[in-house]
Amino acid sequence: MKLSRYGDRHGTKTPCIIDEDGVARDASSIVTDFGPRTLSPELLAQLSNTDPKTLPVADIVGKRLAPPVAQPFNIWCVGLNYTDHAKEAGLPVPDEPILFNKSTVTYCGPNDNILKSAQMTKLDWEVELGIVIGKPALNISRENAMDHVAGFVLVNDLSERAWQMERAGQWVKGKSFPNFCPTGPFMATKDEIENVQSLGMWLDVNGKRMQTGNTATMIFDVETIVSYMSEFTRLEAGDLICTGTPPGVGAGMKPPVWLHEGDEVSLGIDGLGTQKQTVTAL
Secondary structure (H helix, E strand, O other): OEEEEEOOOOOOOEEEEEOOOOOEEEOOOOOOOOOOOOOOHHHHHHHHOOOHHHOOEOOOOOOOEEOOOOOOOOEEEEEOOEHHHHHHHOOOOOOOOEEEEEOHHHEEOOOOOEEEOOOOOOEEOOEEEEEEEOOOEOOOOHHHHHHHEEEEEEEEOOEEHHHHHHOOOOHHHHOOOOOOEEEOOOEEEHHHOOOOOOOEEEEEEOOEEEEEEEHHHEOOOHHHHHHHHHHHOOEOOOOEEEOOOOOOOHHHOOOOOOOOOOOEEEEEEOOOEEEEEEEEEO
8 A cells, every 4th residue: 555645845735545546545534644643553454445446536736745644753764774885984884773863854745855055065865765653662572563664665865964974963963954854755555565675776866876776785674673773762653764775875986976956866766656856055
């Protein structure tokens, strides 16, 4: 099952189920919105048991494609989670997942503009698999981790590397500017993805392939990440976990390559759709 939402950033959204023909069907008769306060295994079961073609075609003409889930309470990230990316960065493969946060103000639609301020000098890209939590998780085992996952999304984990690596403090400083987390175009429920640890992924800048990778090279898999994080915090329904990126980021190139105003970024993951953004001066 694929879920999407349409509507202006600050207005009411229309929750949709995408039918087998790729048509968005209005699910607002079932739930007001997909989000932290509504996501649950029971809701997903109800949606799954609904024939999408019994729902009206959603009125989406001219409407913005929003993130597939309303703004989460938390956005979590895993750093250096691909063996080849760790090598690219010249850093050792971590023994435990490296965790950090992105501010929730980063959360935006898959095709919303990438905002670049005049103070940015090293704006970078990262195609990532995102995990959406479906019910709270605290101190859960790896074997039970998938019971707490609602589904998966495509994410561009944007970064300002100078702020991240050259300014004092935590990585969150270079990860938290508005629109630094384009998410979507839809959420695929976990039953929609046959093997989440075997998904091809890619990212282009101005039509040139920069990243090519596969979730098979993740150091810590989905179950491990969810279980591990639940040792330290309670994951809430709707929370987004960005799971790391394969090689090909701008910072890893020789010489480094950074995003500039007017650049176009396109990215995708098998089974999770594609995104396209334009870098825009703030």
